[in-house]
Amino acid sequence: MSNEQLITEQAYLNQTLGKINESLDITKEEIKKSKGSLADAASGWDDVRVKTSTYSGIVETAMSVRQQQQAIAERESAKSRAEVRFQTLSKQAGKPYFARIDFTDPQDDGQGPESIYIGLASYSDEEGKFWVYDWRTPVASIYYDGGLGQVDYLTPVGPQRADVSLKRQFEIEGGDIVTLFDTEEAIGDAMLLNALSGESSTKMKSIVTTIQKEQNKIIRNTDADLLFVQGAAGSGKTAAIMQRVAYLLYRYRGKLNSGQVVMFSPNQLFNDYVDQVLPELGEQNLVQLTFFQYASRRLPRFAVQTLAERFEQTVSNEKIDRMLGSLEMFKATQKYAQSLNQKGLHARNLNFRGEPLITREKILDIYYQYNENYKLSQRLEATQDTLLRSLRAQVGVQMKKDWVELAIENLSKEEYDEMVGAGSTRIGDDEEGDAGAATRRHQLGAQPQEREFKSDKQERNFLAKKIVTQALRPLAKKIRRSGFININAQYVDFLKVLPNFMNLADFGVSDAEWTEYLQQVIADFKDHKLTLANTTIYLYLYDLITGKHGQRDIRYLFIDEIQDYTPYQLAFLKFSFPNAKFTVLGDLNQAIFTQDWANSLEEDFASLFAPEKVEMIELTQTYRSTEQITNFSKELLENGKTIEAFNRDGELPVLKLAKDEAGALQAVKDQLQENAIDQEQTAIITQTLEAAQDLAANLDGEDVTLIHSENQRLAPGAVIIPSYLAKGLEFDAVVIWQADADHYSAQDQQRLLYTVASRAMHRLTMIGAGEISPLIQAVHQSLYAREEV
Numbered sequence: 001m002s003n004e005q006l007i008t009e010q011a012y013l014n015q016t017l018g019k020i021n022e023s024l025d026i027t028k029e030e031i032k033k034s035k036g037s038l039a040d041a042a043s044g045w046d047d048v049r050v051k052t053s054t055y056s057g058i059v060e061t062a063m064s065v066r067q068q069q070q071a072i073a074e075r076e077s078a079k080s081r082a083e084v085r086f087q088t089l090s091k092q093a094g095k096p097y098f099a100r101i102d103f104t105d106p107q108d109d110g111q112g113p114e115s116i117y118i119g120l121a122s123y124s125d126e127e128g129k130f131w132v133y134d135w136r137t138p139v140a141s142i143y144y145d146g147g148l149g150q151v152d153y154l155t156p157v158g159p160q161r162a163d164v165s166l167k168r169q170f171e172i173e174g175g176d177i178v179t180l181f182d183t184e185e186a187i188g189d190a191m192l193l194n195a196l197s198g199e200s201s202t203k204m205k206s207i208v209t210t211i212q213k214e215q216n217k218i219i220r221n222t223d224a225d226l227l228f229v230q231g232a233a234g235s236g237k238t239a240a241i242m243q244r245v246a247y248l249l250y251r252y253r254g255k256l257n258s259g260q261v262v263m264f265s266p267n268q269l270f271n272d273y274v275d276q277v278l279p280e281l282g283e284q285n286l287v288q289l290t291f292f293q294y295a296s297r298r299l300p301r302f303a304v305q306t307l308a309e310r311f312e313q314t315v316s317n318e319k320i321d322r323m324l325g326s327l328e329m330f331k332a333t334q335k336y337a338q339s340l341n342q343k344g345l346h347a348r349n350l351n352f353r354g355e356p357l358i359t360r361e362k363i364l365d366i367y368y369q370y371n372e373n374y375k376l377s378q379r380l381e382a383t384q385d386t387l388l389r390s391l392r393a394q395v396g397v398q399m400k401k402d403w404v405e406l407a408i409e410n411l412s413k414e415e416y417d418e419m420v421g422a423g424s425t426r427i428g429d430d431e432e433g434d435a436g437a438a439t440r441r442h443q444l445g446a447q448p449q450e451r452e453f454k455s456d457k458q459e460r461n462f463l464a465k466k467i468v469t470q471a472l473r474p475l476a477k478k479i480r481r482s483g484f485i486n487i488n489a490q491y492v493d494f495l496k497v498l499p500n501f502m503n504l505a506d507f508g509v510s511d512a513e514w515t516e517y518l519q520q521v522i523a524d525f526k527d528h529k530l531t532l533a534n535t536t537i538y539l540y541l542y543d544l545i546t547g548k549h550g551q552r553d554i555r556y557l558f559i560d561e562i563q564d565y566t567p568y569q570l571a572f573l574k575f576s577f578p579n580a581k582f583t584v585l586g587d588l589n590q591a592i593f594t595q596d597w598a599n600s601l602e603e604d605f606a607s608l609f610a611p612e613k614v615e616m617i618e619l620t621q622t623y624r625s626t627e628q629i630t631n632f633s634k635e636l637l638e639n640g641k642t643i644e645a646f647n648r649d650g651e652l653p654v655l656k657l658a659k660d661e662a663g664a665l666q667a668v669k670d671q672l673q674e675n676a677i678d679q680e681q682t683a684i685i686t687q688t689l690e691a692a693q694d695l696a697a698n699l700d701g702e703d704v705t706l707i708h709s710e711n712q713r714l715a716p717g718a719v720i721i722p723s724y725l726a727k728g729l730e731f732d733a734v735v736i737w738q739a740d741a742d743h744y745s746a747q748d749q750q751r752l753l754y755t756v757a758s759r760a761m762h763r764l765t766m767i768g769a770g771e772i773s774p775l776i777q778a779v780h781q782s783l784y785a786r787e788e789v
Ligand SMILES: Nc1ncnc2c1ncn2[C@@H]1O[C@H](COP(=O)(O)OP(=O)(O)OP(=O)(O)O)[C@@H](O)[C@H]1O
Pocket: 192, 195, 196, 205, 207, 210, 211, 212, 215, 231, 232, 233, 234, 235, 236, 237, 238, 239, 240, 587, 590, 623, 624, 727, 728, 729, 730, 758
């Protein structure tokens, strides 16, 4: 960088900052003014005259109330607009932009190149001159998409071409340019290297200044209904989708808000890890939840299988797991539900005072009296209507019963007053009208009147009706909530007759195996326990029978770590969010829950969308780890060849094998010490929770935090964490505990080992006792160092 360039750029920066500060002052004034005018508007209530004696008076009152409300709402929104602008400007005042591009539009003959500056948000001065462009504007795409020369970029009106003559990147601190460099590439390696060599932190950062071309495609895609991103560990999938959320909120501002975007993430720790990215980009956070949370909160009475249980279950029957998670099973659920249109619904009696008031046979008669053209949801609705009608008819019948008589006699003074509504109810206000009456009284100030009865009989009837209606209310609620369907029995029935709806042999499952499994499910049911696979099927069946249509207001759905989902779960999510566009990210090599069968996931999920609306993007370049760590960990895989390491130098991974457990433990202690001296934040990753707990007990006295549950927070400093909770996270230094033949040997642990090894940014140490793990032995010796300790 020449000195002259620096001086010119600093001068431009000063000018920009000067303008921003001017705008800040103006905005501050606006906020002050809008606060004042809000107070003025609020005092307008004093002028609203309440006239209630005539109809026209009421209308007039209502109109002036409405006008007054509008005036306040307008001023409030002016105030909050000014406040948002103030916040944005305050952020810009330190670091208004990070890049500059000069380009010419080939269609603008004779015009010289135009320079634009790119920052986290746009800035235009009071005269409307643009000083900074938001990184999400179409033109800013030029910065991410290519080097110098011709670059095509997409705008809402179609593709545009630009001839780029300069790309300059800045680092600005506190209003001063610290560094500035020109680059010919999309994003200069120097800048990226700089961004990547930082230390890990408990919070993910935005990558806005160094988004790569491939990532930019993911971020700006608006066409696909299903955007499927497959990428190696550390290739920036998560980083890219956080940017994508920010992009979409900007691109569709005014039409899309963060409440309409949902992200399914692997665990709660991960939610905590990424929750700063969007605020850093000036956006509101999105709704984030795990599949477990989504499913289990709909079934409060069941203990749904947790993440730890799912990971640590001794693989009971992989064939059955695979079958339950398949699209065939999804279709079988639909077919079974369909069959309920003819017969097979499991109903339960509607009991009242311990006796069946409407028997299950009667309910089934009603349910099946509608012809075959009814859909399940219509059939249910019609049944509910009929049941509610017969419930209403019951009022008259029950009023004559002895229990009502007894109840009237036993009414206390308070209960009586409450029912009759002395002092609060006007004659003629029926029960339904109570809310309306209360509002009327409140608004119009009418005096309440006492209820008067013409005769004892009238009073008795009134009370009896009240008592019966109240007593029947829970039943009405039950009917409205379809509580007369015995969904548990229905579910078990479905599993029993499953062989009529799909071919179990296609999954290698024999009748005997299935019967045995069924017994297990029934036993679990009795204990109120459900596996995640069963929970999903249960919920889908329930939704089909009750005609639920899912959440229609959600427009974008993101699923991270998709390899841990079954096709069934994905199909269920598609059903549950029918209007959402899906962005899904995954790395089949990190499938630690679903193993081999994750391979067909891409195809299975894509089959649920129109082919022309599906886009696949593959990311092979990794950013998280040093070249040495990536080159080692990709060799753990059979198909890791295509993974490309980022050219960032570091030490070789080290395998430390001790003779016995005690030696290994000592090695961990030494490593913790060494890492602490080198200021590398360490995660000791164990395979299971139990191993993590054991190790923590053995490391008593060391400064390490055990992360045993996803509901914990990630602590700074060294942590011990089981593998399934480390998903998606990263650490300066990783120690893989028990990296030996006793613990990592089966072929299906290859992915697990790869997943944990790829969490390391700068240093990877594997510590074990006894024999070397065959999975590590398969890696070429030049790719790691081996020490006997
Ligand atoms: N363009 C980029 N510029 C700077 N840093 C980047 C870029 N892309 C990715 N990174 C960094 O690389 C690391 C890995 O990214 P991220 O966690 O998004 O990867 P991932 O593909 O989701 O990985 P995994 O599958 O292992 O969870 C993060 O520290 C991220 O900030």
